[in-house]
Amino acid sequence: MELTREEESALKGEQGEIMQMAYRILVATGEATDAEKLIPIEWAHLSGVNYNTIGDAGEEFLSGISRDAKVKVKTTLNPMGFDIDNVSDYNLDANFISKQLSIRNSYEKIGVTPSFSCIPYEIFDIPKDGTQVAFAESNAAIHANSYDNLKTNKESAFSALASALTGKSPYSSLRKDDSSNITIRMKVDNPNELTYGMLGFFAGKVGDISVNISGLKKMDNRQCKAMCGGMGTSGTCAKFLFGEGGPDSEKVDFDEKEMQNVYGELNTAEKGDIITLGSPQLGLDEISDLTSKLKGRSFKKRCMIFTPRTVKDQAKKIGYVNELERAGCEILSDCCTCLTPLINKNDVDSVTTNSIKGAFYLKNSNGVDVNLKSLSQIIEDETR
Template identity: 30%
Template sequence: MYLTREEERILAGEEGEARAKALEVIVKVGEAVGAERLIPIKHAHVSGASYMTIGDAGLRFLARLAESGAMFSVPTTVNPVSYDVEEPGAIPMVRLSPRIVKAQGEILRALEAMGADLILTCTPYYTEVPRRVGLREGDSVAWGESSAVAYANSVLGIHTNREGGPLALMAGIAGRTYFYGAHDPEWRKPRVAYRLETPKVLDETEAGVLGEVIATQHRDEHPPLLDAPLGGEAALKELSAAVGSAGSLAMVHITGVTPGDPGDMIEEFVTMDYGDLARRMEDLAPGFEPDILYVGCPHASIEELRRLYRALSKAGERAGGRTVVSISRSLYLQALREGLVEKLKGLGVRFVRDSCLIVSPFSGSARGVRVATNSYKAYFYLSKKGVEVGLAPIEALPKLVS
């Protein structure tokens, strides 16, 4: 692999042993995939920060890094953790053990000691981070949250591979990643096009199911080209989350949405029928009255909160009292300023910041609990953990409560 003089100097340890080790990891991974050089990154987003995800082994790894003097060399943010840091009891049906609280605190202190910005959200694109860092179309980053990776590439035109949490961590310390995959403009040009024949604009749940279909069907190494009418920001977020959870796609080139020229490399055209999508929606629809209505996987947007308030206002406090919203602390403060928090809490809604039902101890405490959500990603992961889950758009969720 070709290295610049600066990269050779870092690898030689002239900027500290920790940064040299981090760059060594990036170089070895790059060589393994055939990358010929490295590129600087403007930002890193580290996943796998929840103690429920990484356990004691991950905690020890981070603690050793921090003790060695490792520091992030580019702005670096962090994914959700095991609980709401300021209100640990916010997650319903969960009793946090002192051991989890202590371990999670040590993880956060280690990351903060290395210079991380503890935004604790899976939607860094909703926060002030892109503006503060100056992220623009074509910039390279190293993000480790699969839904954010797909959203960055597909909606924002920011370039990032789907990095594992440790690799995003190393990239943040090194300030470099390998030039491969989504960082390569040629890789970003689709060779297989999917067109959905549909009489309607897709809501977020339909977009999520469409993401499942594409993720399980697409086999080409290049991203798919998608021609489908997606109904706004929530649909784009849920499509991105679904292709990252049901499969391993880092990008979908969405006609009319994704920045950049898709090129003229299309070799195969696939037509999909809405009827197939509708039948899958029927399979996933709640066949029960839910104990919990869940919105915010990935973390909720302000527009989703507005939609939820309108829906709950018609249904009353019974539905509101069963509703849980997970959201970034940043957007929670914005919603607080707009009066949305007060309005939703007035209907009984519970807010969970910094965390979500997926990476918290919820699934271990929720045997027999029934959840209805607008998120395919929440359905995918909660159902794998033994929770009964049904899928419905925000407007339909309150109607499930009698």
């Protein structure tokens, strides 16, 4: 990879240890993805926030760099482990809480906006078409590339951090190419968001960098998010190209049989002890839709809803939060189903959700069983 004189000087350590570390990460990422140079980015979105995932090493590292480091571009942040407003309602130990708050402080000190959201594309204004960004959260990277006309690699936690600190990222193939040699043909009738989540999960396994998708009907926001969440979970792929693809592209069908395979892999329970909605977190339109679906009904068991703080605040003003709480929902901001420490296998055997991404991590990281259902099915079965 070619570096400018200034970039070389940073790599040699002439601009301090933090810049040297950041450029070392960018060069390693660039060499690993065959990029020929670094280019400016306008927005970084970081993962590596939840103490559940980064642990003591992460906490200590961030605390160390926060003494000197400052971000150079707008930088937003993934969810953390809990919602400080109601963390006392959950059985979380004091060490977890204090380490998580230290992580939060470190990020704030280096100038990161504490958005604690995995849906930056819904709660921030989208820059103009073609803008280069660096998103580490996989569903957000896929959404940005596929729906928001932005360009990003599927960053690692460290490469996005390095991009935030330098304002640069390697010019890798996802930033320039707009073609894929694989086309997935959607063959399942009457899809709901669960179907699209499974389609995404399937696509992530089939594709490498990007995939063409054909046969899609008009999708709502919930369905788009489900598809991005599913794909980010299963592989390295970070872009959907909508259409048939070129004549040479390999065609792979996503039919009932393939869908049942994904369902069989992720659905491990007939029913759940609790319900979770949101992975990715719910946006305002989904909260609004859920409120109207729950009119005159209430959940028969606990239902946890994950949403960004800004969305919860808006929902409170409009009156949705009241309505949802009346229907028995627990509304949590700043955190998400995915890798939550709030669902523990000592208390819960199984969880009902409509999220493929949530299902994967609940099963593999939290060690609980998962019962997959679409939202309309959940409301039919689990409310009265």
